[in-house]
Amino acid sequence: MEKPSERIKSLGLVLPPAPPPAGLYKPILVVDQFLYVSGQGPVMNDGSLFTGRVGDGLSLEDGKRAARQVALTMLATITTHFGDLNRIKRLIKTLGMVNCTPDFGNQPLVINGFSELMSDIFGKDHGVGVRSAVGMMLPGQVAVEIEAMFELH
Amino acid sequence: MEKPSERIKSLGLVLPPAPPPAGLYKPILVVDQFLYVSGQGPVMNDGSLFTGRVGDGLSLEDGKRAARQVALTMLATITTHFGDLNRIKRLIKTLGMVNCTPDFGNQPLVINGFSELMSDIFGKDHGVGVRSAVGMMLPGQVAVEIEAMFELH
């Protein structure tokens, strides 16, 4: 299988600019062989954020696109730190947070937008970990925010 | 003390069917001596989900019963993976998520339904870990969803 950073190119994916922290925290932290990533929003290629509430203006498909963009944003954040993605061994854990109305119940399908991209890049085994996908109130009205934990080579 | 899977039988507990993933994730993942469990909903013995919002249709006691059912569902998920519960050494961490109204403030008492069952099965020391119990919007309108991390023998 291709290495992750080669896979990004093969799939024709474009990583957005890695976002600066929105507060007093580190974007990522390495502890032993584990990589912790702060909650990432959906940064577009022009640096703007994908905002809105799913179930009130945004559709399920909009939300899924936002979650896919969060995945690209997270890969940009990791690439900015390490230079490439090749130290990532596998995804361990994802907390997928959707800005949605109380009546919206398809958070798992929204967060699949993130999970499918991770699976495409790191493979169906190492790109898929444990996950919760739930609804919250998110900063700056972003549509989706996701934090994750990876294992490193 | 009895082993956990024997304790389930002694207490006359019935585990519901382990739920298939509701999206692209693994129900559980083992990393070194740790077991990570994806967010679990309250699956009933007939395979249906315990749905509703606490504070709007569901009472505190309803919510607590849902949280207890999440514990049984999580034990079913773990049993399906390992064959029994005997590799579990202790519960480390619980994130208890309650589908509730903004004015409901007893999330800890709801999530006690999960914690009391874990304490019954794994003991008052090893069955009790750190915890947060908070309110969110949950997938499929389930009443409670809980993710957890355990240490393995």
Place this chain on the structure above:
Amino acid sequence: MEKPSERIKSLGLVLPPAPPPAGLYKPILVVDQFLYVSGQGPVMNDGSLFTGRVGDGLSLEDGKRAARQVALTMLATITTHFGDLNRIKRLIKTLGMVNCTPDFGNQPLVINGFSELMSDIFGKDHGVGVRSAVGMMLPGQVAVEIEAMFELH
């Protein structure tokens, strides 16, 4: 640099009483060289809780003060367990939860109240970790609740 417990004194900070658990969980748990801390609310020096919803009665600055008080509460909880704060090596991860209205979008600035105090006590490198700052429904209508993971010496 001063040791953390000396730094508390130098800064003239007063730790509130460590709160008893609000349900069936342990306030903190040590696993190998890691310290897991249960979700902590903002306990005031008289033992009462800082309650209210940011964006509806509480301002951003109120919320930030609540988050700072959560930091003091967490330090009280850790001090009660270990006798002092000197075993803390660094903050790894923070989940900052704000009781806010759906339209409030400055959760990161609220949680900075916690992060700035941690940075003051443990330093700009070891006191700053990864973080998510989001909105939820919180127990007892507390304004802010925060869970965290630290590395120990």
